[in-house]
Amino acid sequence: MKNGLRSARTWRRISTVIAATAMVGGALVACSSTGTGSSGSSDDVAAALAKGGTITYWSWTPSAKDQVAAFEKAYPKVHVKLVNAGTSNDEYTKLQNTIKAGSGAPDVAQIEYFALPQFALSKSLVDLTSFGFDKLKSDYSTGSWNDVNIDGGVYGLPQDSGPMALFYNKAVFDKYGLTVPTTWDQYVADAKKLHAANPDAYITSDTGDAGMATSMIWQAGGHPFTVNGTKVGINLQDSGTKKYTAVWNQLVENKLLSPVAGWSDDWFKGLGNGTIATLVTGAWMPGNFEASVPDGSGNWRVAPMPTYDGKAANAENGGSSQAVLKQSKNQALAAGFLKWLNNSKASTSIFVKSGGFPSTTSDLESSSFLNQAPAYFGGQKINQVLVDGSKNVLSGWSYLPYQVYANSVFSDSFSSAYTNGTSLDPALQSWQKALVSYGNQQGFTVTGK
Amino acid sequence: MTTLSAARRKGQSPTARRDRKDWKGWVFIAPFAIVFLAMIVVPVVYAIYLSFFRDQLVGGNAFVGFANYVSVLSDPKFWGSLGRVSLFLVVQVPIMLVLSLIAALALDSARVHGAGFFRIMVFLPYAVPGVVAALIWGFIYGDQFGLAGNINHLLGFDLLQPLSSNWILGSIGNIVTWEFMGYNMLIFYAALKVIPTELYEAAEIDGAGAIRTVFSIKIPAVRGAIVIATIFSIIGSFQLFNEPQLLKPLAPNAISTYFTPNMYAYNLSFSGQQYNYAAAVAIVMGIITAVIAYVVQLRGTSQENR
Numbered sequence: 001m002k003n004g005l006r007s008a009r010t011w012r013r014i015s016t017v018i019a020a021t022a023m024v025g026g027a028l029v030a031c032s033s034t035g036t037g038s039s040g041s042s043d044d045v046a047a048a049l050a051k052g053g054t055i056t057y058w059s060w061t062p063s064a065k066d067q068v069a070a071f072e073k074a075y076p077k078v079h080v081k082l083v084n085a086g087t088s089n090d091e092y093t094k095l096q097n098t099i100k101a102g103s104g105a106p107d108v109a110q111i112e113y114f115a116l117p118q119f120a121l122s123k124s125l126v127d128l129t130s131f132g133f134d135k136l137k138s139d140y141s142t143g144s145w146n147d148v149n150i151d152g153g154v155y156g157l158p159q160d161s162g163p164m165a166l167f168y169n170k171a172v173f174d175k176y177g178l179t180v181p182t183t184w185d186q187y188v189a190d191a192k193k194l195h196a197a198n199p200d201a202y203i204t205s206d207t208g209d210a211g212m213a214t215s216m217i218w219q220a221g222g223h224p225f226t227v228n229g230t231k232v233g234i235n236l237q238d239s240g241t242k243k244y245t246a247v248w249n250q251l252v253e254n255k256l257l258s259p260v261a262g263w264s265d266d267w268f269k270g271l272g273n274g275t276i277a278t279l280v281t282g283a284w285m286p287g288n289f290e291a292s293v294p295d296g297s298g299n300w301r302v303a304p305m306p307t308y309d310g311k312a313a314n315a316e317n318g319g320s321s322q323a324v325l326k327q328s329k330n331q332a333l334a335a336g337f338l339k340w341l342n343n344s345k346a347s348t349s350i351f352v353k354s355g356g357f358p359s360t361t362s363d364l365e366s367s368s369f370l371n372q373a374p375a376y377f378g379g380q381k382i383n384q385v386l387v388d389g390s391k392n393v394l395s396g397w398s399y400l401p402y403q404v405y406a407n408s409v410f411s412d413s414f415s416s417a418y419t420n421g422t423s424l425d426p427a428l429q430s431w432q433k434a435l436v437s438y439g440n441q442q443g444f445t446v447t448g449k
Numbered sequence: 450m451t452t453l454s455a456a457r458r459k460g461q462s463p464t465a466r467r468d469r470k471d472w473k474g475w476v477f478i479a480p481f482a483i484v485f486l487a488m489i490v491v492p493v494v495y496a497i498y499l500s501f502f503r504d505q506l507v508g509g510n511a512f513v514g515f516a517n518y519v520s521v522l523s524d525p526k527f528w529g530s531l532g533r534v535s536l537f538l539v540v541q542v543p544i545m546l547v548l549s550l551i552a553a554l555a556l557d558s559a560r561v562h563g564a565g566f567f568r569i570m571v572f573l574p575y576a577v578p579g580v581v582a583a584l585i586w587g588f589i590y591g592d593q594f595g596l597a598g599n600i601n602h603l604l605g606f607d608l609l610q611p612l613s614s615n616w617i618l619g620s621i622g623n624i625v626t627w628e629f630m631g632y633n634m635l636i637f638y639a640a641l642k643v644i645p646t647e648l649y650e651a652a653e654i655d656g657a658g659a660i661r662t663v664f665s666i667k668i669p670a671v672r673g674a675i676v677i678a679t680i681f682s683i684i685g686s687f688q689l690f691n692e693p694q695l696l697k698p699l700a701p702n703a704i705s706t707y708f709t710p711n712m713y714a715y716n717l718s719f720s721g722q723q724y725n726y727a728a729a730v731a732i733v734m735g736i737i738t739a740v741i742a743y744v745v746q747l748r749g750t751s752q753e754n755r
Contacts, residue, residue: 093719122506185574207701230507261701266593275593402506408706408720415702419614443507 002286028153043134044341048332052077055107055334058095059322060087061159063354064110068311071340080337088112092119092404098327099124105327107334108341111156112320113147114211114403117227119323120155121401126324127153127444131335136343143316143393144359151229154369156321156340158359159351162282163390164215164305170378171299172201184247187278191256194277202258203251203269204278208418209262210410211317212280213244217305218315218397220244220308225400232400232439235427235449243272243308245424255421272296280305282317283386287355289357298375304389314392319359364390402442406435469678484580493735500728517729526707531737533618534709538686541622546678549630550671553637568638572631579628583695586624590699612700621692633678639676641667676749680742683743687738690715710734 004174057068057080068080073123084105085091090113097120098105101244111119119125128134134154138144144158168180173190179189192205206212211364217224222240226233235241251257260266270276272295279285289300306313322342324334348363364387373379401405411433417424432448439446475482500517504510521527552571555561574582589596590611597609611620644667652662668675688709695703706720707713710730718727 087721096722112527260593261699264591264699265588266595266598269594375572405721408716411701412705412707415614415705419702441505441723443505 007221007320013146017367024449027139041130044332045131045336047249048330049075049078049336051333052079052344053333054079054081055328055330055331055337056081057108057322057337058083058085058106059110060084060091061110061320061351061354061356063351063356066350066354067341070346070350071337074340074346075336078333078337085109088115089404089408095119095124095325099325100126103327105325107328107330108322108338110159111323112318113158113316114214114318114399114407116148116156116321116323117150117399117401118404120150120153121227121230124326125155126326126328126331126335127155128157128324128335128338129154131332131339132156136339139343139361139394140359141361141390142395143390144319144321146395146397147316147319149319151227154321154423157338158344159320159322160284160356161359161390162284162316162318162357163386163393164219164280164282164315165285165386165389166303166305167279167285168280168301168303169271169274169296169299170301172274175274178277180301180303182304183310184306184308187306188247188250188256188325190277191251192254201275201277203256204280205258205260205262205267205276205360206248206251206418207257207259207261208332208411208414210407213414214399215282215315215317216244216248216280217241218394219305219313221313221394223398225398227398229403230401230443230444232446233449234432234435234439234446236432237449241428242425245428247308249423252417252424253421254418257418259418267309268292269295274299282319283357283389284318286357286374286377286382289401290355290374293380296376298378300377301380302377302385304385304392312392313394314389316393316398400435401444402435402439405438406431409434409438451571467741496728496731499725500732502725504722504725506722513725517726518733520726522731524730526713527733528711530707530710530713531569531734534689536687537618537622537689538683541625542679542686544622544684545626545630546633546675546682548626549633549678550637550668550675552630552634553641553671554667556638557641557667558659568634571634574628574630575632578718579691580654580695582624582628583692585694586627587696587699590620590696604698612696612703614703617693617696617703619699621696622709625685625689629682633682636674636678637671640671644670672749676746679749680745683745684738687711687734687741 006220052075052305055078057064059082064082064084064414068082071080072078085094085106091110095109099119105124116125136157141161141163143163144161148154148156148158166181172178172194177195178190178194179186181190185312187203194203216237217240218239220243222238222244222332224236224238224241224378226235247360254263258270260270260276267276271279271289271293286302289296293300304312307313307374322338324331324338328334343360345362348358348360352358352369358364358369370384371381372388373381374381409430413434414424414427416422417427436446436448466740482532501512501514502510503513503517548553556564556568561567577585587595591602592598592607592610592612595721600609601607613625648670652666657665676741688711693704694709694712694715697708706716713735714727714730714734717723717730
């Protein structure tokens, strides 16, 4: 879940060192027997659940423990070993190592949407169409279902989703007479007005974030990454991308962005004390506000994403799925657990209760979810705004089959633009160059435009 | 030490040693040898093996000979990172060692009140885990709400920007100095303690003052310790990793993924799955470190023997 991901991100980066150390041990332990289970039909899933067995599940979702407990209660013969193998990149590193070692991988693992293609295309995941999971399409929001559909296969079931929205501090907006922007031009105007009125205050903070940039390009209608098997096209100067930089460059070049790194201690304080007035991010954010920005309570509101031309358009930011590993010796049982985990009311209700933003349409449309009016957001029915936003997510976006790496080197290309306040376009070109050369080194056929 | 005892035994009974094969010796060093073999030799050999291959996400594994090494030697990111730690080494290590030496001499002079307390306080940062230390300093360096930010607010302008690109190397140097000064001080202090007191008496009779004693007796006597501390510090500088890696989330635009050679190798293998290339980077870096450390040792000891 992105929720947990974000709040834990700072700690995650800190713990990379620990993870690296643990890795050495992990790699040694991983050298035991190898096994590949057989895949099967939906009947096999039911049979496997009845027969029982033990499976391992890697996840950093805060509600995972309760979900596993509820599952074991419903299927007493199945034992699920829940392992928190780290958040996001930490987990992917371990996952990649176990895949490379040929053993030690879990049966089911949490994988964010941006990382899913990487594992799917390297043939590490089970295509769940063999269990008839392609028929579950109508149960999920369009955006999240697209995210698990890779190259004609279904490689995971969506857990949560992150349709974007504009979170804004109403107290700051009232104080400086700002209008809640519906277009990006208004957003830039607000940014100038606010910073002129109070030099300590900024419309938002951005020190360069790959997830944010790709989502913004997505929302602008860009398709910088095209993937067809191992043929990859990268064009980080397409019309959508240029639409995004045309707006964002104004903020970067005029130093209208707070230079505070996201998810840092300073950042949370800035969100609380009004020096960071808005946040453009995924629908999983409210839980983080309540947990980490207590000072902002009552001040924050949610509005739809500003657009370029007044026509509603949205993108996803973050979100996770769960997938079955090819290495699993009991793929049918793993699939059974996965289906219960992300496709049963019993499980998703636990997830929603923990503050997650679901991907299942039944939860998204339930009146109890839509009518939640958290006091933190001044009693606003924020889920209605967020769910509305999820309906406008543009289709046709795809991430790179090596997006985990791409995101990790993002700041190498963007640091000087953000530090010196220069155009993002040369940075995008330099990032593209790095991605083209990495992709070709890794055996893809990458063409950059 | 082993050569010493072997030589002594040889002197005692040169023939007796032949009957008893040296398997007993092996038993004694076995605990060390096994760990050394499993944790140092095997991984290094494995890394060398890895460095001759290229494993791709698409297309699998292939033997590429020295191709990875050729790439490393012409990789501007690698040389850039090496240049950065070299600059760090040239500036930070002398400052740290001089401070450590001054602290050790102060302790040894017996003119410091509460010497035990002083010793503990200087040494304490070394006992703080590096991860925690970098976190603490991260809070102090915060230019919005950290101590640096508070000072800037007080002054009314941005005097301190420890997390900016221009300052970051110095900021890291400051952390490392704070962390390891006490450790090096202890090495020097221990060396000072074993200087025979007759030397001091002789110096006093010759009419040498405190300063003269320091430069003519104390510093020459601890030269060996200084060489050792320098070598440790050189290795430490080339292996710089924890501090920049932990400060990266706070200063993402000042610290790149190839800020130091170790960070570069780490990011190559753990973000990019380029294990083979990372292995080549690690081997090249290991060789460079070994050569420089060896040169320093040679120079240091030759001067000592002069």
